[in-house]
Amino acid sequence: MTGAVAGLVAPAAAPRSRENLLRRIVRHRADYLYVAPALGVMALVIGYPIYYTIHLSFFRTPPNLALDEKIFAGLENYQRILEADTFQEATWNTFVWTIYSTFFSFVLGFGAALALNRAFHGRGLLRGVLLVPYVISAVAASYVWRWLYHSDVGVIGAFATALGLSDGPINFLDNRQWVMASLIVVNVWKEFPFAMIMLMAGLQTVPEQLLSAARVDGAGPWSRFRHVTVPHLKSVILVTVLLLLVTNLNSFTIPYIMTGGGPAGASEIWITHIYQIAFGRIRFGLASAYSVILFVVMMALGYFYVRALTASEEKAAA
């Protein structure tokens, strides 16, 4: 009987599941109706551009043609990208830019958060001052730093000369060796307050009892930091690092305004390169293929971000 019943029941399971889904939809139709407009808007403003970018990445769109005259080219755009010297250079630059920016923003942000988590006179003022880079517009900051770095009249170069560190102009932005490091400094200056805010918020949730217990057990400052604070901040750290990675990978304003990817491509990262291909050279097919590659990388980072966020929420719920 069991076998016969099992045999009868098993095939019926799938339709019943669909039925349940339909029933669930009907039962919760009001909920679905509420979210439908938002879903519709998202499909229109996010879903369609993503679809169209992927679609366009398989077409040749020479600059003398309108987009409705594009020519199907299969994987040609992807092949051209992967074979181009500029791809290798831009990829390496993107890697350097993203990793160094994220690392130093995080380390500086963490250091500032730990320092500001202690009570001292003038802490509020210092917090405000350290937040200034974060609230300044990236465009304004880029222009100001461009002048500070200026090879001929920049203040930084003038200081270096006055202090005897240099005997002439320093080519921060006009030199292939210095340009990426110079841009990363600006980016870290702009980004570290974000890490600081996130980690300061996390630090305030570390239970004082745990720290006190560790202190009673004879744990020193480093041991308390390593064995109590860091484990407690694990989720916050992960989310902060992932958000910094995503932000830096997508960071356009600072490198574009300060150098436009130059000199000679030394500061060209994926996002500025994509912009240049699309709007400087009107190669929408090629730029779309580039964007799809970036999209895949972003989705991978997004996956880890969501996982980290979910783990954090589950932990909080527990």
Place this chain on the structure above:
Amino acid sequence: MANWSKRLVPTRLIDRRAFLGSTAAAAIAAGLSTETWAQGSKTGVDLNSWTPKYISSIAGTENYDTAAECYKVVPKDYAGRVTYWYFGPNAASPQIQHEMDAQFWDAFSKTYPNIKVTKQNLDYNEMLNKLRTAALGKAAPMVARLPILWGVEFAAKGQLKEFKPEDVGYSRDEFWPGALKSVTWKEKTYGVPTNNETMAFIWNADLFKQAGLDPESPPATWDDVVAYSKQIKEKTGKNGYGMVARVNAGNTPFRFMPQLWAFGGGALDEAEASPTYKNIFINNAGSKAALQASYDMYVRDRSVPASALTNTQNENQDPFLQGQLAMMIAHPAEYAVMLDRAKKATGDDKKAADAVVANMRYGFVPKGSARRAIVFGGSNAHIFNPDIVEGGLDLNAAKALVCMLTGPEWSTKLAWTDSNPGNVRGFKTRWMKERLDTIKFLDVTTSMLPYGVPFPVLPQSAEIMNIVVPNMLQNALTKKMSVSDAADDAAKKIKDLMSDF
């Protein structure tokens, strides 16, 4: 270096007008067989008559009634609307450009009180991308004033309306053939020239003197520029030549291509007597020699601003005014800008600025081994196709605007400090006379017209000039590639670009 000054300093100072007159006369005397004549012929300028004296003699000889001319095309009571994008005066422009722009809009609203204008004054370096995007998104303006280099790309994409001078009541003879060529794509005309620019060579006479050079004579050749630049750096510690090599900024090709052409190079064969725009010259011996000259100044001598790779021309103005930079290629507007800035300066800065203004000199752009050349620049008024114009095209309103922009009066006034009116009748107006009387050095840039070379009339031109050529410069100047490899790399890019169409 002492030999240079001995060889180049004449025994007596030359009067500027005498110098220009003699240069023009020398060009004429060189005869019809010279390369220079070929260029003059190509741009439609007759060297036999186009001298500073002739230009001065025709200025102020005729009067034109702009409103009456335009009413023949669009009646006064026409009611409509027009959208217009242009790069007009900005923070770096001399005050008079702002005033002329305001006067134009005032005059337009009085001439056509029932036409509503929605205008956008865009940044030069942003306008092209914005317009490309807007046109693709069917949100283009009705009328746009575009630099010579850009228009053909939009025409090739089928985004411009066929539109010729006759459509706004003017004869083709009223415009330079070189300028008309820039609005022509596959035998059809897509716009009307608004102004024609040719620049000149500007130098600081005091810095020349300090460096032991003749303060009243510009370098005669590009080899001299390299030598002068080195000498100025060595003797004064100041920068010699104001190089501009930023990528994706129009300033770069406008300053580097004259050097390239002078040595016998080119992006394609645009500087030849009968260009086909099919032969790539960017890696020929002349182009490599020109690139080597830039390399020598930037890398070997370090006699140009180190910031040249990120600079636009605007960034050269302050060091020039501070007496930190000796030479550059510039518009007559540069003098007006310097005057404005000197007026605004205070204290010691003002003294220094006044001294530099007093020491400003304009001369012909130097010759190379092959020719003397300058970019035949300027702008054209275009009308976009109705199907991509946001809100549809009001053709009559657009015609009224283009008629006003390109007539003898406003093509002169709107180009007040920017060399030449697009409509040649503008040279006969009283405003031209006023300009010649009040704008120092205007006659120099106007006299450079015969040496004007138009950029290749191809849709790829903007990419070649704004990206490929500056990248070639940057590859060589940063030592990423050798001079020869950088030129060969640029040739490959242009070849790929040409085969992409």
